[in-house]
Amino acid sequence: xxxxxxxxxxxxxxxxxxxxxxxxxxxxxxxxxxxxxxxxxxxxxxxxxxxxxxxxxxxxxxxxxxxxxxxxxxxxxxxxxxxxxxxxxxxxxxxxxxxxxxxxxxxxxxxxx
Amino acid sequence: xxxxxxxxxxxxxxxxxxxxxxxxxxxxxxxxxxxxxxxxxxxxxxxxxxxxxxxxxxxxxxxxxxxxxxxxxxxxxxxxxxxxxxxxxxxxxxxxxxxxxxxxxxxxxxxxxxxx
Numbered sequence: 001x002x003x004x005x006x007x008x009x010x011x012x013x014x015x016x017x018x019x020x021x022x023x024x025x026x027x028x029x030x031x032x033x034x035x036x037x038x039x040x041x042x043x044x045x046x047x048x049x050x051x052x053x054x055x056x057x058x059x060x061x062x063x064x065x066x067x068x069x070x071x072x073x074x075x076x077x078x079x080x081x082x083x084x085x086x087x088x089x090x091x092x093x094x095x096x097x098x099x100x101x102x103x104x105x106x107x108x109x110x111x112x113x
Numbered sequence: 114x115x116x117x118x119x120x121x122x123x124x125x126x127x128x129x130x131x132x133x134x135x136x137x138x139x140x141x142x143x144x145x146x147x148x149x150x151x152x153x154x155x156x157x158x159x160x161x162x163x164x165x166x167x168x169x170x171x172x173x174x175x176x177x178x179x180x181x182x183x184x185x186x187x188x189x190x191x192x193x194x195x196x197x198x199x200x201x202x203x204x205x206x207x208x209x210x211x212x213x214x215x216x217x218x219x220x221x222x223x224x225x226x227x228x229x
Contacts, residue, residue, distance in 0.1 A: 042221040043206075097210050097215075098165075098208045101160040106157055107156050
Protein backbone atom coordinates (compact mmCIF):
# COMPACT_ATOMS: atom_id res chain seq x y z
CA UNK A 1 0.00 0.00 0.00
CA UNK A 2 1.33 3.42 -1.01
CA UNK A 3 1.70 5.50 2.10
CA UNK A 4 3.56 8.07 4.17
CA UNK A 5 4.26 7.01 7.73
CA UNK A 6 5.18 9.18 10.68
CA UNK A 7 6.38 8.27 14.14
CA UNK A 8 5.50 8.89 16.82
CA UNK A 9 1.86 9.82 16.36
CA UNK A 10 1.69 11.52 19.74
CA UNK A 11 4.48 12.97 21.81
CA UNK A 12 4.60 14.95 25.03
CA UNK A 13 8.00 16.31 25.94
CA UNK A 14 9.67 19.01 27.99
CA UNK A 15 11.34 22.20 26.91
CA UNK A 16 14.88 21.68 25.65
CA UNK A 17 14.82 17.92 25.21
CA UNK A 18 15.92 17.07 21.68
CA UNK A 19 13.49 15.01 19.65
CA UNK A 20 13.13 13.55 16.19
CA UNK A 21 9.94 12.84 14.29
CA UNK A 22 10.49 10.29 11.55
CA UNK A 23 8.85 10.29 8.15
CA UNK A 24 9.04 7.60 5.51
CA UNK A 25 7.37 7.09 2.13
CA UNK A 26 7.26 4.05 -0.13
CA UNK A 27 6.27 5.73 -3.39
CA UNK A 28 9.76 6.66 -4.61
CA UNK A 29 8.85 10.34 -4.51
CA UNK A 30 11.57 12.91 -5.04
CA UNK A 31 9.80 15.59 -3.02
CA UNK A 32 9.15 15.52 0.71
CA UNK A 33 8.00 18.24 3.05
CA UNK A 34 7.08 19.05 6.63
CA UNK A 35 4.16 21.22 7.74
CA UNK A 36 2.79 22.37 11.04
CA UNK A 37 -0.89 23.02 11.59
CA UNK A 38 -2.10 25.48 14.18
CA UNK A 39 -5.70 26.63 14.79
CA UNK A 40 -6.65 29.54 12.58
CA UNK A 41 -3.38 29.42 10.65
CA UNK A 42 -3.86 26.48 8.34
CA UNK A 43 -0.81 24.45 7.39
CA UNK A 44 2.53 26.17 7.14
CA UNK A 45 5.55 24.69 5.45
CA UNK A 46 8.59 24.16 7.65
CA UNK A 47 11.15 22.57 5.33
CA UNK A 48 11.05 20.70 2.08
CA UNK A 49 13.38 18.53 0.07
CA UNK A 50 13.44 18.27 -3.70
CA UNK A 51 15.72 15.24 -3.67
CA UNK A 52 18.36 13.42 -1.67
CA UNK A 53 20.77 15.85 0.01
CA UNK A 54 18.69 18.84 -1.21
CA UNK A 55 16.69 20.67 1.43
CA UNK A 56 15.30 24.18 1.66
CA UNK A 57 13.44 26.36 4.12
CA UNK A 58 9.72 26.83 4.00
CA UNK A 59 7.88 29.67 5.68
CA UNK A 60 8.49 28.71 9.33
CA UNK A 61 11.89 26.96 9.60
CA UNK A 62 13.11 28.51 12.87
CA UNK A 63 13.78 25.93 15.55
CA UNK A 64 13.74 22.95 13.19
CA UNK A 65 16.28 20.90 11.28
CA UNK A 66 15.87 18.28 8.61
CA UNK A 67 18.04 15.89 6.65
CA UNK A 68 17.52 13.83 3.51
CA UNK A 69 20.13 11.12 3.34
CA UNK A 70 17.87 8.59 1.68
CA UNK A 71 15.06 9.12 -0.78
CA UNK A 72 12.42 7.48 1.39
CA UNK A 73 13.17 9.20 4.72
CA UNK A 74 12.88 12.81 5.83
CA UNK A 75 13.17 13.21 9.61
CA UNK A 76 12.25 16.42 11.42
CA UNK A 77 14.55 17.36 14.27
CA UNK A 78 13.80 19.74 17.11
CA UNK A 79 17.13 20.38 18.80
CA UNK A 80 15.70 22.36 21.72
CA UNK A 81 11.91 22.27 21.65
CA UNK A 82 9.96 25.17 23.12
CA UNK A 83 6.25 25.45 24.02
CA UNK A 84 5.54 27.47 20.87
CA UNK A 85 6.40 24.37 18.87
CA UNK A 86 3.39 22.59 20.31
CA UNK A 87 1.46 21.75 17.16
CA UNK A 88 0.19 19.10 14.78
CA UNK A 89 2.91 18.13 12.32
CA UNK A 90 2.41 16.58 8.91
CA UNK A 91 4.92 15.02 6.60
CA UNK A 92 4.08 14.80 2.90
CA UNK A 93 5.61 13.48 -0.29
CA UNK A 94 4.98 13.82 -4.00
CA UNK A 95 6.51 13.81 -7.41
CA UNK A 96 8.34 17.03 -8.23
CA UNK A 97 6.38 19.72 -10.04
CA UNK A 98 3.47 22.05 -9.50
CA UNK A 99 0.89 19.69 -10.98
CA UNK A 100 1.29 16.88 -8.45
CA UNK A 101 -0.71 16.50 -5.27
CA UNK A 102 1.08 15.76 -2.06
CA UNK A 103 0.40 12.62 -0.07
CA UNK A 104 0.20 13.28 3.64
CA UNK A 105 1.16 11.19 6.60
CA UNK A 106 -1.30 10.74 9.47
CA UNK A 107 0.17 13.57 11.54
CA UNK A 108 2.13 13.82 14.78
CA UNK A 109 0.64 15.73 17.67
CA UNK A 110 3.46 17.27 19.68
CA UNK A 111 3.08 18.92 23.05
CA UNK A 112 6.04 20.74 24.61
CA UNK A 113 5.63 21.67 28.27
CA UNK B 114 4.97 36.58 -2.42
CA UNK B 115 2.58 33.70 -2.66
CA UNK B 116 -0.62 34.00 -0.75
CA UNK B 117 -3.82 32.01 -0.40
CA UNK B 118 -6.95 33.57 1.13
CA UNK B 119 -9.99 31.72 2.36
CA UNK B 120 -12.41 34.30 3.72
CA UNK B 121 -15.05 31.92 5.10
CA UNK B 122 -14.02 30.50 8.47
CA UNK B 123 -17.22 28.45 8.59
CA UNK B 124 -20.06 27.46 6.30
CA UNK B 125 -23.33 25.63 6.83
CA UNK B 126 -25.20 23.73 4.14
CA UNK B 127 -28.21 21.48 4.15
CA UNK B 128 -27.83 17.93 2.97
CA UNK B 129 -28.29 17.49 -0.80
CA UNK B 130 -27.69 21.17 -1.47
CA UNK B 131 -24.66 22.57 -3.30
CA UNK B 132 -22.08 24.74 -1.55
CA UNK B 133 -19.23 26.92 -2.75
CA UNK B 134 -16.07 27.42 -0.72
CA UNK B 135 -14.10 30.49 -1.71
CA UNK B 136 -10.39 30.70 -2.41
CA UNK B 137 -8.34 33.53 -3.88
CA UNK B 138 -4.63 33.44 -4.54
CA UNK B 139 -1.86 35.81 -5.36
CA UNK B 140 1.19 34.98 -7.43
CA UNK B 141 3.33 36.51 -10.13
CA UNK B 142 4.38 33.14 -11.51
CA UNK B 143 2.51 32.10 -14.69
CA UNK B 144 2.85 28.40 -13.86
CA UNK B 145 1.27 27.05 -10.70
CA UNK B 146 -1.07 24.39 -9.43
CA UNK B 147 -4.12 24.84 -7.24
CA UNK B 148 -5.32 22.10 -4.90
CA UNK B 149 -8.13 21.45 -2.49
CA UNK B 150 -7.74 19.16 0.50
CA UNK B 151 -10.29 17.89 2.98
CA UNK B 152 -9.51 17.30 6.64
CA UNK B 153 -12.21 15.39 8.52
CA UNK B 154 -12.34 15.38 12.30
CA UNK B 155 -10.09 12.29 12.30
CA UNK B 156 -7.28 14.57 11.14
CA UNK B 157 -5.97 13.10 7.91
CA UNK B 158 -5.43 15.26 4.84
CA UNK B 159 -7.34 14.03 1.79
CA UNK B 160 -6.62 15.35 -1.69
CA UNK B 161 -9.81 16.32 -3.56
CA UNK B 162 -9.07 18.16 -6.78
CA UNK B 163 -6.35 19.87 -8.81
CA UNK B 164 -6.37 22.74 -11.32
CA UNK B 165 -3.35 23.77 -13.36
CA UNK B 166 -2.79 27.40 -14.25
CA UNK B 167 -2.79 26.60 -17.96
CA UNK B 168 -5.84 24.38 -17.88
CA UNK B 169 -8.60 25.77 -20.07
CA UNK B 170 -11.41 23.83 -18.46
CA UNK B 171 -12.52 23.72 -14.86
CA UNK B 172 -11.48 20.56 -13.05
CA UNK B 173 -14.13 18.11 -11.88
CA UNK B 174 -13.89 15.02 -9.69
CA UNK B 175 -17.21 13.39 -8.95
CA UNK B 176 -19.24 15.79 -6.78
CA UNK B 177 -16.34 18.23 -6.59
CA UNK B 178 -15.66 20.90 -9.17
CA UNK B 179 -13.29 23.80 -9.18
CA UNK B 180 -14.56 27.14 -10.46
CA UNK B 181 -11.31 28.58 -11.82
CA UNK B 182 -11.34 32.26 -12.74
CA UNK B 183 -7.76 33.05 -13.63
CA UNK B 184 -8.18 36.78 -14.22
CA UNK B 185 -9.75 37.17 -10.80
CA UNK B 186 -7.23 34.76 -9.26
CA UNK B 187 -9.93 32.68 -7.69
CA UNK B 188 -10.28 28.90 -7.39
CA UNK B 189 -13.53 28.17 -5.61
CA UNK B 190 -14.51 24.62 -4.69
CA UNK B 191 -18.06 23.60 -5.48
CA UNK B 192 -19.51 20.57 -3.74
CA UNK B 193 -22.73 19.37 -5.27
CA UNK B 194 -25.37 17.32 -3.46
CA UNK B 195 -23.75 17.70 -0.03
CA UNK B 196 -23.63 14.70 2.25
CA UNK B 197 -23.27 14.49 6.01
CA UNK B 198 -19.82 13.01 5.46
CA UNK B 199 -18.71 16.21 3.76
CA UNK B 200 -18.56 17.92 7.16
CA UNK B 201 -14.87 18.75 7.54
CA UNK B 202 -12.22 21.43 7.20
CA UNK B 203 -11.35 22.32 3.63
CA UNK B 204 -8.04 23.82 2.61
CA UNK B 205 -7.10 25.54 -0.61
CA UNK B 206 -3.42 25.37 -1.56
CA UNK B 207 -1.13 26.60 -4.30
CA UNK B 208 2.08 24.99 -5.48
CA UNK B 209 4.75 26.83 -7.44
CA UNK B 210 7.75 25.04 -8.90
CA UNK B 211 10.73 27.24 -9.72
CA UNK B 212 14.22 26.25 -10.80
CA UNK B 213 15.41 25.80 -7.24
CA UNK B 214 12.18 26.01 -5.30
CA UNK B 215 9.01 24.00 -4.93
CA UNK B 216 6.67 25.34 -2.27
CA UNK B 217 3.11 24.56 -1.28
CA UNK B 218 1.16 27.34 0.44
CA UNK B 219 -2.13 26.71 2.26
CA UNK B 220 -5.02 28.95 3.14
CA UNK B 221 -6.38 29.07 6.67
CA UNK B 222 -9.26 26.75 5.84
CA UNK B 223 -13.07 26.71 5.88
CA UNK B 224 -15.00 24.51 8.26
CA UNK B 225 -18.03 23.09 6.48
CA UNK B 226 -20.94 21.66 8.43
CA UNK B 227 -23.64 19.73 6.62
CA UNK B 228 -26.95 19.42 8.45
CA UNK B 229 -29.87 17.08 7.71
